[in-house]
Amino acid sequence: MKVLDGYVAHLGLLGREVEVSAEIYRTIRQLGDSRPLLADAVRVIMKSAPDSEGDFGLLPYAIVESLGGDPDLALPLVAASRIWRVGAQVSHELASHAADGLLSGSARAASSTCLAMVPFMVFEQHRLEPRLRADWTREVADSSLDAAECWVADRVWPVGAASWKDAIAACIGRAGISYARDAAMAARLADADHESVRGWRLFGRHFGVLRQLAAERIEGRLISDDELRNGVNTALISHASEMVKDGKEKEALLALRLRAQRDVASRVEIRQYLGTSRMTGSYNRRISAMHRQLSVLLDELTSPSVAKDLIHWMLDRAADESKIHSMNDGGCDLSSRNVTC
Numbered sequence: 001m002k003v004l005d006g007y008v009a010h011l012g013l014l015g016r017e018v019e020v021s022a023e024i025y026r027t028i029r030q031l032g033d034s035r036p037l038l039a040d041a042v043r044v045i046m047k048s049a050p051d052s053e054g055d056f057g058l059l060p061y062a063i064v065e066s067l068g069g070d071p072d073l074a075l076p077l078v079a080a081s082r083i084w085r086v087g088a089q090v091s092h093e094l095a096s097h098a099a100d101g102l103l104s105g106s107a108r109a110a111s112s113t114c115l116a117m118v119p120f121m122v123f124e125q126h127r128l129e130p131r132l133r134a135d136w137t138r139e140v141a142d143s144s145l146d147a148a149e150c151w152v153a154d155r156v157w158p159v160g161a162a163s164w165k166d167a168i169a170a171c172i173g174r175a176g177i178s179y180a181r182d183a184a185m186a187a188r189l190a191d192a193d194h195e196s197v198r199g200w201r202l203f204g205r206h207f208g209v210l211r212q213l214a215a216e217r218i219e220g221r222l223i224s225d226d227e228l229r230n231g232v233n234t235a236l237i238s239h240a241s242e243m244v245k246d247g248k249e250k251e252a253l254l255a256l257r258l259r260a261q262r263d264v265a266s267r268v269e270i271r272q273y274l275g276t277s278r279m280t281g282s283y284n285r286r287i288s289a290m291h292r293q294l295s296v297l298l299d300e301l302t303s304p305s306v307a308k309d310l311i312h313w314m315l316d317r318a319a320d321e322s323k324i325h326s327m328n329d330g331g332c333d334l335s336s337r338n339v340t341c
Contacts (some may be wrong), residue, residue, distance in 0.1 A: 006313025009306050013058050016078070020058070023079035027122050031113075041110035042118065045090050051082045052089065056211060059179070059314060060186035063200065066307035069190030076126045077136075077189065080119035081182050084140065087114025088147050088178070115144045135188055139181045146177045162233030164242050164286075171212035171235065172205055179208030199301045206294055207318060213287065214321035222274045222324065228260040228267045236274055236324075239283050280324040291319035 024046065032039030051057055060074040060081070090111035094104060123136050150173025162170070172180075183204025187197045216223070216234050223234055237257070244250045256273070259266035273279070294315055302308050 006306075006309040006311075006316075009062070009310035010055070010313060013061060013310065014055060016058055016061055016075075017055075019075060020079050020082065023075055023122065024083060027079070027083070027118060027125065030121060030125070031118065038109065038113060041106040042113055045107055045110045045114070046083070046086055049086055049090050049093070051085050052215065053082075053085060053175075053211065056314060056318065057082055057085070057182075059204075059207075059311070060182050060189075062307045062310045062314070063183055063186035064190045066302040066305055066311060067187060067190035067192055067196075071307075073189045074186055076122045076128070077182060077185050080122040080136075080140075081178060083114045083118050083122070084143070085178055087111040087118075088144075091115065091147075092151060092174070115147075116140075132188060136185060139185055143177045143181045146173060150174060150177075162238045162241075164235070164238050167233060167235040167238035168209055170233070171209040174208075175212035175215070176205040176208030179211065180205035183207070196301065199297065203294060203297050203301060206290060207315065210287070210290065210294075210315075210318040210322045214318060217321065217324070222271050225267060228257075228270065229262075231257065231261050236279070236283060239286065240274055240279050243279060243282060275324075284323045287319055287322045291315065294319075 025043075028039050028043050028046070031042065058078060060077050061071045064074045065071040087110070090107055094108055094111065119140050120137065123133055128136070150170065180201045181204070184197050184201040187200040192200070213235055216227075216236065222236060226232075227234055240253065241250070244253055253273070256266055256270050260270050295312065298308070298311060298315065302311075
């Protein structure tokens, strides 16, 4: 019954999309009153790089309501955060030389504006009380700096160096930052006490990890060609490296990763290895453990309500989308010879 209540509440939450989009473009128009070229560039990246979080980005509405607050108060938070996430996404793509279809100079200016200035404009339009406005200023500054730190870290990890702990830290840097900020601010909008705000920040941070892990399942693949070409330490790669205890197998996996950067056949081979039930089963158990911990935390943070059922439903979905659902039991043994599947 709770699952059904959560799903029905989700349908109602989707109705908020119209007001969020209207708020975003109202802010861009305001920017255009004095800086039309910059406003046009911001408008382009908002259309060219839409927020990948979709309905998950509406989570603050549910948090405010679950704490007995007026969910309408979450509108500026959701709109400002969506602008920030698009700015962060484009900045990350530019750093990775992957901003297809965007002029890098204009995109860089627009993404920096979305990270540093436009979110403040959204809150200014709603004339929030000074305490909340000061909180928001600090939250945006901290999350922008944390995101920049993550982008630098992404560039310096050598192949094979990232542990599971490192991979989760990277997920926090990519998605956990914004969810932690939004959950904490939503709790503040509902007048939650300091301890509750801390709990919601922790919940948001690890909810964001699940969302980032889901993003690694691009188009249902275990790992994308771009990630293999660039030697990216995805969570699944990090998990596999930790699972391997045999030194010979570990060396073979590293050698296969290096070949996969330039060889198509090696990319097929490493996907077969990562897709064995040995790897996917243990990986999914890690996701399930995280899901259980977040469910317990959510139960501690808020009382039973339809809004809480909605958050549980979103959490269940985030965990399910993070898991690997198709397994290749044909297998690949890297321990005994020259890695051929």
